[in-house]
Amino acid sequence: xxxxxxxxxxxxxxxxxxxxxxxxxxxxxxxxxxxxxxxxxxxxxxxxxxxxxxxxxxxxxxxxxxxxxxxxxxxxxxxxxxxxxxxxxxxxxxxxxxxxxxxxxxxxxxxxxxxxxxxxxxxxxxxxxxxxxxxxxxxxxxxxxxxxxxxxxxxxxxxxxxxxxxxxxxxxxxxxxxxxxxxxxxxxxxxxxxxxxxxxxxxxxxxxxxxxxxxxxxxxxxxxxxxxxxxxxxxxxxxxxxxxxxxxxxxxxxxxxxxxxxxxxxxxxxxxxxxxxxxxxxxxxxxxxxxxxxxxxxxxxxxxxxxxxxxxxxxxxxxxxxx
Amino acid sequence: xxxxxxxxxxxxxxxxxxxxxxxxxxxxxxxxxxxxxxxxxxxxxxxxxxxxxxxxxxxxxxxxxxxxxxxxxxxxxxxxxxxxxxxxxxxxxxxxxxxxxxxxxxxxxxxxxxxxxxxxxxxxxxxxxxxxxxxxxxxxxxxxxxxxxxxxxxxxxxxxxxxxxxxxxxxxxxxxxxxxxxxxxxxxxxxxxxxxxxxxxxxxxxxxxxxxxxxxxxxxxxxxxxxxxxxxxxxxxxxxxxxxxxxxxxxxxxxxxxxxxxxxxxxxxxxxxxxxxxxxxxxxxxxxxxxxxxxxxxxxxxxxxxxxxx
Numbered sequence: 001x002x003x004x005x006x007x008x009x010x011x012x013x014x015x016x017x018x019x020x021x022x023x024x025x026x027x028x029x030x031x032x033x034x035x036x037x038x039x040x041x042x043x044x045x046x047x048x049x050x051x052x053x054x055x056x057x058x059x060x061x062x063x064x065x066x067x068x069x070x071x072x073x074x075x076x077x078x079x080x081x082x083x084x085x086x087x088x089x090x091x092x093x094x095x096x097x098x099x100x101x102x103x104x105x106x107x108x109x110x111x112x113x114x115x116x117x118x119x120x121x122x123x124x125x126x127x128x129x130x131x132x133x134x135x136x137x138x139x140x141x142x143x144x145x146x147x148x149x150x151x152x153x154x155x156x157x158x159x160x161x162x163x164x165x166x167x168x169x170x171x172x173x174x175x176x177x178x179x180x181x182x183x184x185x186x187x188x189x190x191x192x193x194x195x196x197x198x199x200x201x202x203x204x205x206x207x208x209x210x211x212x213x214x215x216x217x218x219x220x221x222x223x224x225x226x227x228x229x230x231x232x233x234x235x236x237x238x239x240x241x242x243x244x245x246x247x248x249x250x251x252x253x254x255x256x257x258x259x260x261x262x263x264x265x266x267x268x269x270x271x272x273x274x275x276x277x278x279x280x281x282x283x284x285x286x287x288x289x290x291x292x293x294x295x296x297x298x299x300x301x302x303x304x305x306x307x308x309x310x311x312x313x314x315x316x317x318x319x320x321x322x323x
Numbered sequence: 324x325x326x327x328x329x330x331x332x333x334x335x336x337x338x339x340x341x342x343x344x345x346x347x348x349x350x351x352x353x354x355x356x357x358x359x360x361x362x363x364x365x366x367x368x369x370x371x372x373x374x375x376x377x378x379x380x381x382x383x384x385x386x387x388x389x390x391x392x393x394x395x396x397x398x399x400x401x402x403x404x405x406x407x408x409x410x411x412x413x414x415x416x417x418x419x420x421x422x423x424x425x426x427x428x429x430x431x432x433x434x435x436x437x438x439x440x441x442x443x444x445x446x447x448x449x450x451x452x453x454x455x456x457x458x459x460x461x462x463x464x465x466x467x468x469x470x471x472x473x474x475x476x477x478x479x480x481x482x483x484x485x486x487x488x489x490x491x492x493x494x495x496x497x498x499x500x501x502x503x504x505x506x507x508x509x510x511x512x513x514x515x516x517x518x519x520x521x522x523x524x525x526x527x528x529x530x531x532x533x534x535x536x537x538x539x540x541x542x543x544x545x546x547x548x549x550x551x552x553x554x555x556x557x558x559x560x561x562x563x564x565x566x567x568x569x570x571x572x573x574x575x576x577x578x579x580x581x582x583x584x585x586x587x588x589x590x591x592x593x594x595x596x597x598x599x600x601x602x603x604x605x606x607x608x609x610x611x612x613x614x615x616x617x618x619x620x621x622x623x624x625x626x627x628x629x630x631x632x633x
Contacts, residue, residue: 031529036555040525043554140367145579146571154571156578169554245517246550251362252518296526302484302512 008268008276008320012283015266015316019290028297035174037297043169043176045289047072047244049282050237051260053185054105054230056281059264060193061226062206062273063112063119068234068260070130071104072253075238077134080143080248083160090162098235104130105231106224113220123227127257134250144247159246166243178240182285185233189278192229202226207274262313263288268320287316352411352603354385354596355404359417359441360392363515365590368569369415369439372592380600394421401425405432411603413595415439423447435602439591450598452591454614456491457498459566462631463586464499466618467536467564470583474504475535478527480548482540483514492540492566508534513544520547528555536562542573542585549581568619568628577619587628589614 023032031037051068058065075097082093104126111122146154169176193199201222204212213219242248267284269276291312295305354377361367370387377383386409390397394417402425404412412429416422419442427447430436435449442451467477479496482489489512508531511523520539527534528551537552539545545565552558562583567573573585591614598608617628 028526028530031526034529037526037529040522040529040551040554044522044525135361140361141364141571144571144575146575148571154575156575241518244521244550245547249517292522293526296511296523297529299509299511299526302514 008280009283011320012266012268012280012287015319016283016287016290019287019294019312023290023294026294026298028299031297032294037293039169039175039179041289041293042179042182043244044293045285046176046178046182047237047241048256048259048263048288049182049285050185050233050240051256052263052281052285053182053189053278054233055257055260055264056269056276056278057189057193057202057226058119058230059261059269059271060206060273060276061202061223062209063223063226064123064261064271065105065108065227065230066120066123066257067104067108067126067130068230068237069253069256070127070134071101071231071234072238072241072256073250074104074130074134074137075101075235076242076245076252077138077143077248077250079239080242081137083162084143084145084157084248085147087160090160093162094239097239098232101231101233101235101238102228103231105234106228108231109224109227112227113223131250131254134252138248138250140250142247142249163243163246166240167246178244181236181240185236186278186282193278198222198225203274205273259288266313266316266320352383352599353407353409354383354599355400355407355409355412356385356387357390357397357400357404357412357414357416358387359390359397359415361389362392364569364572365567365588366415369590369592372590373413373596374592376593376596380596383596383600390417392417394418398422398425401429405429405434409434411435411437411599413437413439413599414443416441416443419444435599437595437599437602439595449602450608450610450612452594452598452612452614454589454591454616456488456588457495459586459588459616459631460492460495460497461499462495462616462618463492463538463564463566463584464496464501466499466584466586467538468500468503468505470562471505471535476506476508476531476533478524478531478534478537478548479507479510480513480520480523480537480539480544481510482512482544484512489515489540496538513539513547515541515544517543517547520544521551524548524551525555528552528557534561536564536583539563539565541565542567542569542576542582545573545582545585546576549576568617574619574624577621578624580621584618584620586631587617587619589616 027033055065078100079093079097082088108123108126111117112119145157145159147157149155166177201217204217205219205222241252263284264281266287267280269280356373358366358370377385388400390400397417412434423444426436426443430447438448438451440453481493509527513519513523537548539548542565545563549558549563564584565573565582566586566588568585568587576582577585601608616631619628623629
């Protein structure tokens with residue numbers, strides 16, 4: 001069965017084309033044909049796309065990461081606290097935030113590899129813990145340019161330039177910086193998966209763990225690396241989220257893990273592990289992004305949106321199913 | 324009795340001597356405060372307001388519990404307060420029906436209960452304190468109609484429309500602008516969340532070249548809309564109005580000039596403690612207290628906002 005229509009990339013492109021056709025049909029007074037709409041869609045999905053990068057690695061390695069949304073929240077809060085309230089230089093704030101995200105991922109990966117805890121459970125624990133951490137660090141309040149002074153009133157500080165830089169658009173206002181960050185993250189993942197030994201090992205571990213072990217692949221280390229990178233991407237996403245909102249919200253990223261998983265799966269990377277690619281994930285990100293955008297420009301009501309999204313997700317997954 | 328005035332003097336003196344140690348004695352009241360969830364900044368603010376008001380009264384101790392959006396857990400918290408023998412309970416319930424039985428049980432045991440913001444069913448509580456979302460929405464509508472001179476195009480970014488505050492802030496607003504020439508050209512449910520508000524606003528901007536004002540059901544929603552308009556370079560051509568007016572959120576946005584106005588949705592924290600003190604002192608309080616609300620604009624922020632007429 002080597003026919004072209006059986007290739008997952010072809011099937012994902014088919015789903016995307018279908019969604020785009022719907023957009024061309026319901027173009028909302030031409031709004032769908034403006035570049036701004038597409039640019040804004042890409043900006044809107046960027047944070048999810050960055051999370052989906054790490055999720056793709058973890059899923060190919062045969063796991064799942066439920067903690068991405070919470071780690072994003074914790075990282076958004078820490079980045080805002082360090083750069084807005086503490087006034088640290090952007091490079092140091094970014095480095096420390098990336099370190100925190102990676103550390104969270106490494107902890108999950110180590111628990112999974114060392115203690116053989118199921119990924120679902122281990123990352124569920126991290127999901128709860130990291131959300132608590134975000135609330136603890138922020139005191140339950142958004143970390144914004146309003147700084148509370150000891151007498152209980154608030155003073156106002158300037159937003160550090162790094163926030164405007166990451167939240168801005170470049171190339172003649174035509175593309176958001178966060179979108180470039182997403183594409184860069186995907187390129188890194190793509191190279192890692194396709195061109196490195198470690199990339200081949202991650203496929204091997206996800207495909208058949210026992211066989212990989214017998215083949216002398218460091219299964220534990222491979223898993224730790226996958227979750228660690230997922231944590232790193234969460235931190236990148238958290239920084240992007242904070243920069244776009246001009247604040248660190250301890251609730252940021254709630255339920256984002258579900259969107260990230262949906263994007264990976266709709267792209268065609270199977271939850272069984274050992275198969276998939278980052279380019280499929282990019283297509284999955286675009287499918288979901290366009291779907292939401294089309295419903296939004298047409299001002300479709302919330303009830304219809306949820307029902308339509310459910311139906312279309314199911315349809316896309318059925319289309320992707322191996323026959 | 325030859326010297327009645329001397330007798331009176333003696334009595335007063337005696338009474339003072341007896342009363343002195345009593346008033347000097349710190350009567351410590353314990354209040355249990357059950358919050359339905361601390362995931363919303365507004366509820367964090369409510370607890371902070373309660374704490375601030377209670378800190379001014381050394382005779383009060385307040386125990387805070389957070390039910391994390393779980394009705395059963397919140398019910399258990401009320402039971403725990405009863406068993407711990409607190410002198411008064413303040414509860415901001417998650418939902419009316421499941422929390423009515425524990426509140427009733429506490430009230431029947433003789434513990435006064437103040438219900439804050441959301442209601443319980445029936446009459447088994449001491450006092451309800453809350454604001455009126457419909458009234459605030461109506462005031463916002465009337466204020467906006469006046470601001471725009473009775474005509475213009477509006478984008479409405481709604482809170483979760485399956486929640487009562489979202490429905491009331493929508494219905495009140497529609498009443499407030501009724502009869503004016505204001506036209507709502509785009510509306511979307513942003514579920515109280517800033518990233519959603521930004522996405523919906525981007526769609527509105529893509530479709531409509533002329534938008535005069537964005538009315539969002541909360542300040543984060545108005546802020547998200549502002550960020551979208553700024554990214555499109557159109558933030559100067561329209562105004563933004565939000566609701567809640569928390570000091571570090573809506574009021575700050577108004578101060579920074581991002582929002583034209585923010586309408587306060589008071590937490591009632593201070594009023595809860597004031598009424599708790601009255602109840603504990605044996606004074607009767609009204610069964611129903613509707614909080615008044617203020618509108619904050621750049622001009623009146625320094626003077627503490629302007630009270631809305633009821």
